[in-house]
Amino acid sequence: MTYILRRLGFYLLSAWVALTINFLLPRLMPGDPATALFARFRGQLAPEAMQALRETFGLTQAPLLTQYLTSLRHVLTGDLGISVAYFPSPVSTVIGTGLVWTVLLAGSAVAISFTIGTLLGLVAAWWRRGWVDTWLPSALVFLGSFPYFWLAMVALFVFGFTLGWFPLGHAYADDVVPAFSTAFVTDVVRHAALPVATMVLATLGGWLLSMRNTTIAVLGSDYVNLARAKGLSPARVALRYAARNALLPSVTGLGMALGFVLGGSLLTEIVFSYPGQGYLLVQAVRNQDYPLMQGIFLVITLAVLAANFLVDLAYLWLDPRIRESAT
Amino acid sequence: MAEPILSIRDFSVDYVTERGLVRAVDGVTLDVEPAEILGIAGESGSGKSTLAQALMRILPPPAVISGGQVLFEGRDLLALPEDDLREVRWKRIAMVFQSAMDALNPVTTVGEQIEETLHAHGAVSADAARARALELLEMVGIPSASIDAYAHQLSGGMRQRVCIAMALALHPSLLILDEPTTALDVIVEREILEQIRALQRRLGFAVMFITHDLARMLQFSDRVAIFYAARLVELAPADALRRAARHPYTQGLLRSFPSVHGGGTELQSIPGAPPSLETPPAGCRFHPRCGRVVDRCRTQNPAWRTLAPSHAAACHLAE
Numbered sequence: 330m331t332y333i334l335r336r337l338g339f340y341l342l343s344a345w346v347a348l349t350i351n352f353l354l355p356r357l358m359p360g361d362p363a364t365a366l367f368a369r370f371r372g373q374l375a376p377e378a379m380q381a382l383r384e385t386f387g388l389t390q391a392p393l394l395t396q397y398l399t400s401l402r403h404v405l406t407g408d409l410g411i412s413v414a415y416f417p418s419p420v421s422t423v424i425g426t427g428l429v430w431t432v433l434l435a436g437s438a439v440a441i442s443f444t445i446g447t448l449l450g451l452v453a454a455w456w457r458r459g460w461v462d463t464w465l466p467s468a469l470v471f472l473g474s475f476p477y478f479w480l481a482m483v484a485l486f487v488f489g490f491t492l493g494w495f496p497l498g499h500a501y502a503d504d505v506v507p508a509f510s511t512a513f514v515t516d517v518v519r520h521a522a523l524p525v526a527t528m529v530l531a532t533l534g535g536w537l538l539s540m541r542n543t544t545i546a547v548l549g550s551d552y553v554n555l556a557r558a559k560g561l562s563p564a565r566v567a568l569r570y571a572a573r574n575a576l577l578p579s580v581t582g583l584g585m586a587l588g589f590v591l592g593g594s595l596l597t598e599i600v601f602s603y604p605g606q607g608y609l610l611v612q613a614v615r616n617q618d619y620p621l622m623q624g625i626f627l628v629i630t631l632a633v634l635a636a637n638f639l640v641d642l643a644y645l646w647l648d649p650r651i652r653e654s655a656t
Numbered sequence: 657m658a659e660p661i662l663s664i665r666d667f668s669v670d671y672v673t674e675r676g677l678v679r680a681v682d683g684v685t686l687d688v689e690p691a692e693i694l695g696i697a698g699e700s701g702s703g704k705s706t707l708a709q710a711l712m713r714i715l716p717p718p719a720v721i722s723g724g725q726v727l728f729e730g731r732d733l734l735a736l737p738e739d740d741l742r743e744v745r746w747k748r749i750a751m752v753f754q755s756a757m758d759a760l761n762p763v764t765t766v767g768e769q770i771e772e773t774l775h776a777h778g779a780v781s782a783d784a785a786r787a788r789a790l791e792l793l794e795m796v797g798i799p800s801a802s803i804d805a806y807a808h809q810l811s812g813g814m815r816q817r818v819c820i821a822m823a824l825a826l827h828p829s830l831l832i833l834d835e836p837t838t839a840l841d842v843i844v845e846r847e848i849l850e851q852i853r854a855l856q857r858r859l860g861f862a863v864m865f866i867t868h869d870l871a872r873m874l875q876f877s878d879r880v881a882i883f884y885a886a887r888l889v890e891l892a893p894a895d896a897l898r899r900a901a902r903h904p905y906t907q908g909l910l911r912s913f914p915s916v917h918g919g920g921t922e923l924q925s926i927p928g929a930p931p932s933l934e935t936p937p938a939g940c941r942f943h944p945r946c947g948r949v950v951d952r953c954r955t956q957n958p959a960w961r962t963l964a965p966s967h968a969a970a971c972h973l974a975e
Contacts, residue, residue, distance in 0.1 A: 457717075549716065551758040557714045559773045559822075560745035569772075573763055649763060649806040 332651070336641045340634045347630040352400050355619045356393075365413060365617040404627065410620035414612045420624040423609060428591070428628065430500050431605035434521055435594035438528035439586045445529070446536025447579055451572050453537065454544035466541065469534030481527045481600040488523055495523040498602030524601040528594065532586070539582060544575040577648055584640030588633030660687035661829055661862055662711075667724030669703070669710045672717070678933050680706045680719070682886040685960070688830065693856065693863040695873035695894065697909070698883030699930050704866045705754070707883075708832045712745055729829065747777050750823035752816070754835040759819050760807035766793075766818045767803035773825050792821040796851060813844035820852060824859065831856075832864045837872075849876055871913045874898050879966070882906050885931050885941040888960075892967040902963055902974040904946045940972065948973055 363382040367374055374382075391399075403409070409420035453462035472480065489495045496502065496519060505516045547553060548571055556570045595607030602608070606625060613621035644651050669681040681703040688694050698704045709715045711726055711733065726733040729748060733741065753759040761769055770789040774780050780788070790800050796817040807815055816836060823831055833852070837845035853876065856863055867873050873880055874894050882890040882903065890903040901907045908926035928945040931937050937944055943953040950972065958970045 551753045551755050552761045554709070554714055554716070555751070555753055555759050555819075556761070558712055558745055558751045559776065560742040560747065561772065561776045562742075565772070565776070569764070570761055574761070647763070649765075650808050 332645065333642070336638060340638050343634055344631060347634075348401065348404060348627065349397075351623050351626055351630070352397055355623060356396075365619075369413070369616070409624040409627070412613075412621045413618035414616035414621060415618075420620045423621060424606070424624050424628055427604060427606045427609040430603060431591055431594055431598070431607065433500075433517075434524055434597065434603060434605055435528065435590040436587075437521070438525045438532070438594070439583070439590055441525065442529040442532045443536055443579070443583050443586070446533045447540045447576070449533075450537040450540025450542075450579075451544055451567065451575070453541045454548060454575075455567055455571070457545065462541070466534060466538055469530075469537060473531050473534040475531075477527075477531050478596045478600055480531060481524070481597060484523055484527045485600060496520050500604055520603075524594075524597045524603055528597055536579065536582070540575060540579050543578050544571050547571050547575045550574075577644070580640060580643055580647065584636050584643075585633075587639070588636035590636075591629045591632045659690075661690045661729055662688035662864075663725075663727040664707075664711070665725040665727070667707070667710070667726060668722045669706050669715070669719055670722045671719050673934075675934060677722075679722075679886055679936075680933060681710065683724070684888050686881055686888060686891070688862050688864055689879075690829070690862055691856070691860045692878045693853070693865055693876060695877030695880040696864060696866045696883060697868065697870050697873050697880060699868060701930065701933070702883040703886040704883050705834050708751070708834050708864065708866055711832070712749055712751065713741060714745075743777070746773060746823075746828065747826045748828055749830045749832065750826070750828040751832040751834060752819045752823050752836045755839050760815060762807055765804050765806055766810070770818075770822050770825055773822060777826055788825065789821075792825055793818070795824070795855070796821045812840050813848065816840060816844075816848055817851070820848070820855075824855065824861075827859065828861055830862045830864065832866070834866045835868070836865075838867075845872075870909050882909070885936055886933055887941060887970065889942065889971070890969040892964075892969075896964070896967050902967070902969040903942075903971045904948055904973070905942045906969075908945075940970075 363379060367379055367382060407421055409424070412418050412420045412423045415423045449461060449465060453459070453465060456462060485497065489497045498520075500520050501507065501513065501516045502520075505513050507513060553566060553570050556566045561570075591606050594603075594605060595610060597603065598605045598607035599611060606628070609621065610625050612618065613625065646652075664684055664686045667681060667684045667686075668679060670677040670679050684703075684707060686694075696704045696707070706715065706719065710719065710721055711728075713721070713733065715721075721734060724734070728744065731744070733744065736744065760766060767786065767789050770792060771782070771785040774785040774788055786803075790803055793800060793803060798814060798817055798821065802810065802814070807818075810818065816839075820836075831852075836852075837848055840848065849872070852863070865873065865877055874897065877894050880890075880892060880894050880897050881888055882897075882905065884905050890897070890901065890906045892901070897906065898910070901910055905926070908924070911924045912926060914923060926945055931941060931944065939955045940946070940953040940958050943949045946953065952972050956972070958972045960968055960970050961974060962968045963974055
């Protein structure tokens, strides 16, 4: 219990540091969102509106500390300000729509890649020098070493454009009504298939190699040898002994990967014009949309912290040695 | 003498390396009698642990068994299909590993690890398995509360006792102890060995006790086999060996540790170091370090000679 509280305390502290940096960074940069927005309307706004805009964005003449406290209060109440690029939608709404698609896209990519990669890694280590072990790691590392956007663009060109098997972009077709219907779900899956597949292909090799290498180390340990000597079935030795212990480092990796889900699918979303977080971030940068950028950074930070906290909890469940020091 | 329970005949094990095969166990012939404690001594790298693991065919690659026969209770273990072999493992031959620190699965409780052994070798109810696990732990003096402990919560000595309890779970007829006390301090070591001996007298299993500690071995074993550079060089009852070792290597070993009874002889170590198994010396492998070397030793491999009933050595000079 104290362990959980201690970890939670650490994450809250990290979140606060992130919030503070998030507040300071845009204020250290030249230009401000109000001026940017004013410029976007090319003289259609009255000069008096400038002051109103500044106040909307929290850029008052008040001392920095007051601004900081106000900004903290706003974040805590979920008020992330007004988006410039999607004016006048509030940032929280804009991020909300993008978040769903990113979680769907990158979340399923990480889940699929982790599951398949870990299983293949176990297979490669168990039947060492078998064909999985001989061919797959090098093939996947070869694929993974291409620049990701290039891989994605080739996939889009071949399977989307030339062969026409998959749609060229967006999360769902214009003629499908977003509803919890079979037609809509199938359409979403069809749109997500190609981007998810490219992300899985690019990351599979890493999961495979990490699981393979730790499994090989675990297979050489005395307790695995003892399990064999005990006459346990090979399946039990492979799963309860080898996999169960070799999984621990991969779970750490999974936590980090989950944390980067929200920021990391940026390239995918650009190539496949997928309306997720990464796509929004690009829009925000293009339009000097500071509130949106800050909002996205905040969400990414919180996601990384939350994912790490989940990994801590998972470790507590998976590894009795940590459970021990936790109580 | 009764029929031996384990007969090893001309048994060899090789390691496949980039520079070719390295023979780690070279043509070993050895019997284990029922209910005896056979000590196997030798320096690190002399092939004694490899021998033990190879008998159960649990040596991981790159080691390969390259010849010989291992008859255990009438069955050739080397020819047995893997599924039948799994039956023999633990039910008939059990093993306690060298490192008490690393021999238990860190993520399951010791109770589960004993129970799964019982489940793997026959239909037992969960309650019966747990009751048996408790009984086994009690037998080696571990409090019943520790049945739900994880390995890291136990001391090294406790862990090794758990391993012993686990090894005896299915009433094996042969228990292989592969340097069971190397990682433990001297007092715990003595307690554990005494416990094993008491259990061995009560339950009547045979023990193959592997160690590099010859003094310990002479106290503990009925018969002793001495290994040098992958080969068996002398085999004799423990007291015969203590009184009249015939192989110069064994004699050297005996001179290199103090007698328990406080004999006045000066301690001497054997000069030189054991040879590399990649390029073993020709003839007798001990000849570069032997004080009594003659020409024959450099070229001819000494034959195995029986010198007295149940005392044999591989030395040209032993008569």
